[in-house]
Amino acid sequence: xxxxxxxxxxxxxxxxxxxxxxxxxxxxxxxxxxxxxxESVDGEVRxxxxxxxxxxxxxxxxxxxxxxxxxxxxxxxxxxxxxxVKQGDKVSFVAAKIGGxxxxxxxxxxx
Numbered sequence: 001x002x003x004x005x006x007x008x009x010x011x012x013x014x015x016x017x018x019x020x021x022x023x024x025x026x027x028x029x030x031x032x033x034x035x036x037x038x039e040s041v042d043g044e045v046r047x048x049x050x051x052x053x054x055x056x057x058x059x060x061x062x063x064x065x066x067x068x069x070x071x072x073x074x075x076x077x078x079x080x081x082x083x084x085v086k087q088g089d090k091v092s093f094v095a096a097k098i099g100g101x102x103x104x105x106x107x108x109x110x111x
Contacts, residue, residue, distance in 0.1 A: 038064030038094050042110070045089045046071055053079045055104060062095055065102065075103040085109060 043059035058071040074095060076082060085091060085107060093107040 038062065038096060040092045040094055043091050043093055045085050045087055045091055047087060048082050048085060050082050055082060057091070057093065065095060065097060072102065075101045077103050077105045081107050
């Protein structure tokens with residue numbers, strides 16, 4: 001029951017139907033689709049935290065994660081990615097939900 005209450009709170013914060021979040025916790029193949037490769041999305045690097053292996057990106061809508069445009073912190077699949085970017089860089093990136101964490105799986109600086 002505690003999990004449902006937590007999902008309802010998250011749903012209220014992000015404006016998502018609670019049952020959508022609840023369904024995403026299921027282990028059905030549809031729920032795992034967010035772990036598959038998504039489309040490349042444009043964004044701007046706001047912060048790089050190499051020690052924590054995290055990056056903050058202001059991004060466009062992430063359709064594969066059913067997420068509107070916003071600024072958020074991501075884990076990175078490969079910490080070496082953080083050596084390629086710096087604050088203020090315009091980037092194109094791919095993100096997925098891996099092990100329950102929103103994770104950048106690919107990133108390129110736009111020229």
